[in-house]
Amino acid sequence: MMYVQLAIDSLLLGGLYALMALGLALSFGVTNILNFAHGEAIMLGAYGAFFGLTLGGIDPLLSLPALMLVGFLAGYALFRYFLKRLLTAPQVNQILLTFGLGMILNNAAAIAFTADMRSANPSYASESIRLGEAYLPMGRFIAFGVACVMAVALLLWLHRTEYGRACRAVAQNQLASTLAGIDLKNVYAVAFGISIAIGVATGVVLSWVTPVTPFMGFHLLVKAFAIIILGGIGSIGGAMAGAFLLGFLETAVAYFVPEGIGWAEGVAFAVLFLILIFRPRGIAGQAAEG
Amino acid sequence: MKTNRFAVAGVMVLLAALMLVPLNLPQMNDWLFRIATLIMLAVSWNMMASAGMISLGHSAFWGVGSYGCLVAINYLKLPFFMSFIPALLFGALIGMLLALSTGRLRGVFFAIATLALSEGLRIIGLMLPDFTGGAAGMFLRHGARPAAMVLYYSAIIAALLTVLAAWLLSITKLRYAMRAMHDNEDAAQMLGINPLFYRTLISTIAGAMAAGAGALNLWHSAYLAPDIAFSLHFAILAQIAAIIGGVHTLAGPVIGAFAIIGLSELSRTSLGIKEGYSLLIYGVMLVAAITFMPKGLYGILKARPARKPAREGLAPAGASPPNDAAQP
Numbered sequence: 153m154m155y156v157q158l159a160i161d162s163l164l165l166g167g168l169y170a171l172m173a174l175g176l177a178l179s180f181g182v183t184n185i186l187n188f189a190h191g192e193a194i195m196l197g198a199y200g201a202f203f204g205l206t207l208g209g210i211d212p213l214l215s216l217p218a219l220m221l222v223g224f225l226a227g228y229a230l231f232r233y234f235l236k237r238l239l240t241a242p243q244v245n246q247i248l249l250t251f252g253l254g255m256i257l258n259n260a261a262a263i264a265f266t267a268d269m270r271s272a273n274p275s276y277a278s279e280s281i282r283l284g285e286a287y288l289p290m291g292r293f294i295a296f297g298v299a300c301v302m303a304v305a306l307l308l309w310l311h312r313t314e315y316g317r318a319c320r321a322v323a324q325n326q327l328a329s330t331l332a333g334i335d336l337k338n339v340y341a342v343a344f345g346i347s348i349a350i351g352v353a354t355g356v357v358l359s360w361v362t363p364v365t366p367f368m369g370f371h372l373l374v375k376a377f378a379i380i381i382l383g384g385i386g387s388i389g390g391a392m393a394g395a396f397l398l399g400f401l402e403t404a405v406a407y408f409v410p411e412g413i414g415w416a417e418g419v420a421f422a423v424l425f426l427i428l429i430f431r432p433r434g435i436a437g438q439a440a441e442g
Numbered sequence: 443m444k445t446n447r448f449a450v451a452g453v454m455v456l457l458a459a460l461m462l463v464p465l466n467l468p469q470m471n472d473w474l475f476r477i478a479t480l481i482m483l484a485v486s487w488n489m490m491a492s493a494g495m496i497s498l499g500h501s502a503f504w505g506v507g508s509y510g511c512l513v514a515i516n517y518l519k520l521p522f523f524m525s526f527i528p529a530l531l532f533g534a535l536i537g538m539l540l541a542l543s544t545g546r547l548r549g550v551f552f553a554i555a556t557l558a559l560s561e562g563l564r565i566i567g568l569m570l571p572d573f574t575g576g577a578a579g580m581f582l583r584h585g586a587r588p589a590a591m592v593l594y595y596s597a598i599i600a601a602l603l604t605v606l607a608a609w610l611l612s613i614t615k616l617r618y619a620m621r622a623m624h625d626n627e628d629a630a631q632m633l634g635i636n637p638l639f640y641r642t643l644i645s646t647i648a649g650a651m652a653a654g655a656g657a658l659n660l661w662h663s664a665y666l667a668p669d670i671a672f673s674l675h676f677a678i679l680a681q682i683a684a685i686i687g688g689v690h691t692l693a694g695p696v697i698g699a700f701a702i703i704g705l706s707e708l709s710r711t712s713l714g715i716k717e718g719y720s721l722l723i724y725g726v727m728l729v730a731a732i733t734f735m736p737k738g739l740y741g742i743l744k745a746r747p748a749r750k751p752a753r754e755g756l757a758p759a760g761a762s763p764p765n766d767a768a769q770p
Contacts, residue, residue, distance in 0.1 A: 186554075188498075237733070244685075244689060245732050245736065246550070247498070248685060248728060249729060251681075251728070252726075252732065253729060255722075255724065255725030255728065256722060256729065259719075259722035260722055377557075381554070415569055417565055418561075418562055418569070420558075421558040425559065428555050429543045
């Protein structure tokens, strides 16, 4: 029964990780700029859901679409009018500019919202269903459901719509897609906006699963990096597999290693480092070289 | 080349002059100490960045330096000067291992690896409370601290030695190798430069430098916890100092360190800005510097005289290949 519980817990955690990694992978895959402020989109989404519930009495599931729309518009504008300068900038600027934006956002949040731990508590957050000897935590299950819906919607968007196809084309070959008449700047900004919207959605579902703090984004960001590199850059399937693998590894360490809950936090870092050293290609996809 | 030597000489003279500042103002001593350790960290960061290794986890070196020093003081009971030996060795070792293990990683992936290294070390520190005191941390052995003056002079001398070392490296053949590597490592390799060798060499030296700064800071604060040793705060300060001063130049990180400590003191004392705001201000400074002055203060200072005949004065570590400008 312990193994059933382990399977449930790692599956539910993996679903959240998958959503987190998909958002980051989308903007990186298309624009080739790694957004070190993605964790801050998650953080702001979580605060949005928290304040929507505590101040406005709006269930996070209801505020989700509105928050995602705000995230999309903010991301689109940010890229279109500011980050686009990075496309031709030297790499040190690419890395440090989004890193600096993240610093501004999380420290501003710490000043505006204080560093207290918050948590949105919709009625379903603390319920659970017994399944034989194991139990299914309702809050995490709903979060998992939202994550799955988002992931499927993103995949459909990428494969069935004009812009989604354009994004994939740009990710594959920029020059050829320009020649095919794709407006690069716009596709970049749309992809970045959607990536931020997904980040916000990740934050909304996390708002009732983990404590909400101004600096929650950083650790999530590193986990998202670990997942993308574990899965292999440029592979959505690989990222999904990586997310569930990391979810399983963390849960297993928390279960079986003495003081495992503390060590579980380090699993992502260990995985990241080992993969980068021994198999930079990840499970599938391109190498992290070059 | 000449402008550069002068810039270097100017920086050295400035640093030396600082030692002559009457060292009896406690506030002034504290500033000089912070500037000196930040110079070490920023020079170290800049050296790696100049070789194409952009570190986001410089706190890893700083932290292992602090812990190396802590081991020396509390467990081995070494005296002040001896305590730097294990600290520098730890830093050099981590630097060497980092370069060897990430040998094939470029740019952004190297940056992520350094971030993971620093955070991983922090978690290891937290999970080994017998050795580090866990989250509660550990104090230095009672009575081990030297006189404050010894500490301040040591920090200033260490900063001078760091700049000197970076300068010595920059006048050797290494500077061409480094410039080639941060522009295009594959091309550098084709020219017969062995990137792994140079990366390892630079990372080892840079690791020891940053670890030395961490060890000095431990002597200053007399207290260490994993969250402090591996806090990204110092790593961020080092990046900002190098960027604001002028990345890929020798004088840049030094100028940047003075500018940052000066600004943070100014904002704290005269504008009455609270401590919690400092990181926010640093973030704004970082973004503004990258956006509006990609060549840093040093680039602005240099831009005027260089307008006339010669642009020969490329900085040692490769100040200005054309693609260093942020944007057309």
